[in-house]
Amino acid sequence: xxxxxxxxxxxxxxxxxxxCGFSGCLPYAQALAQHKTASNLCIMGKAEVAQDLANILxxxxxxxxxxxxxxxxWIDEETCIGCTACIRACPVDAILGATxxxxxVISDECTGCGLCVEPCPVDxxxxxxxxDAYLPRAxxxxxxxxxxxxxxxxxxxxxxxxxxxxLAHQKNTQKSTAITQTPATKNTQNPQTPLNTAALIAQAMAxxxxxxxxxxxxxNRQSFLQNQLKEAQQRSLYRxxxxxxxxxxxxxxxxxxxxxxRYKEEQEKD
Ligand code: SF4
Ligand code: SF4
Ligand code: SF4
Numbered sequence: 001x002x003x004x005x006x007x008x009x010x011x012x013x014x015x016x017x018x019x020c021g022f023s024g025c026l027p028y029a030q031a032l033a034q035h036k037t038a039s040n041l042c043i044m045g046k047a048e049v050a051q052d053l054a055n056i057l058x059x060x061x062x063x064x065x066x067x068x069x070x071x072x073x074w075i076d077e078e079t080c081i082g083c084t085a086c087i088r089a090c091p092v093d094a095i096l097g098a099t100x101x102x103x104x105v106i107s108d109e110c111t112g113c114g115l116c117v118e119p120c121p122v123d124x125x126x127x128x129x130x131x132d133a134y135l136p137r138a139x140x141x142x143x144x145x146x147x148x149x150x151x152x153x154x155x156x157x158x159x160x161x162x163x164x165x166x167l168a169h170q171k172n173t174q175k176s177t178a179i180t181q182t183p184a185t186k187n188t189q190n191p192q193t194p195l196n197t198a199a200l201i202a203q204a205m206a207x208x209x210x211x212x213x214x215x216x217x218x219x220n221r222q223s224f225l226q227n228q229l230k231e232a233q234q235r236s237l238y239r240x241x242x243x244x245x246x247x248x249x250x251x252x253x254x255x256x257x258x259x260x261x262r263y264k265e266e267q268e269k270d
Pocket of ligand 1: 012014019020028043
């Protein structure tokens with residue numbers, strides 16, 4: 001990494017949100033250092049980041065087009081189906097949960113990057129605007145940085161790097177497990193064993209029967225999962241419109257009441 005890339009990267013918020021069009025803060029810093037992109041693309045960093053980037057690059061300042069307001073993610077836990085898609089999407093490990101169990105956001109660690117929202121199959125993750133000038137809130141644990149902006153970035157970067165290391169370690173462990181298991185599988189058939197036709201036929205029949213079962217089970221399982229997903233999505237929509245009908249603005253209230261009215265009609269038909 002060049003010195004200039006490092007300097008530019010240090011100015012970025014490190015949420016890895018990709019709203020600049022790059023796959024993270026470092027790739028954006030690298031493109032900036034090579035003068036391949038504009039210095040006002042970091043929506044999360046707002047005007048102060050755009051100004052600092054332009055200054056360091058000796059460019060005139062252009063502010064980001066969008067005025068970003070920080071948001072925190074929260075999960076409608078009653079609707080969550082525990083699929084873990086959000087955990088896999090969160091770059092700073094700010095979501096807790098296990099397979100088929102309710103998930104929750106550690107709000108102090110959330111940077112508001114929004115990357116968990118889209119993968120949720122039942123649409124139960126919401127972003128709520130907050131007045132914090134910088135996120136994550138747990139930035140006080142970042143150590144040496146005293147300015148809130150840099151402390152927040154340092155904390156997010158540390159969490160992101162720890163996650164990357166953990167994922168790389170997991171991948172390596174899986175690879176070495178696969179390597180140690182492969183020869184054992186291959187050695188199950190001893191070439192010296194005399195040919196036993198009856199045993200071979202029995203094995204072939206068992207394989208055919210297993211394949212037949214596999215064909216039936218996944219189809220049923222697939223439709224069962226689809227139904228569960230549909231129901232969860234419906235529950236999530238219902239809860240969202242109920243909330244909008246109570247707390248939304250006028251437009252949201254009207255849309256919610258109309259949706260709930262149609263929903264009730266549908267239920268009465270069934
Ligand atoms: S924080 Fe800024 S630089 Fe980093 S990924 Fe998001 S938009 Fe890009
Ligand atoms: S929980 Fe927060 S930090 Fe994690 S992906 Fe969602 S918005 Fe981003
Ligand atoms: S992606 Fe949605 S449904 Fe899946 S675990 Fe996360 S919050 Fe729950």
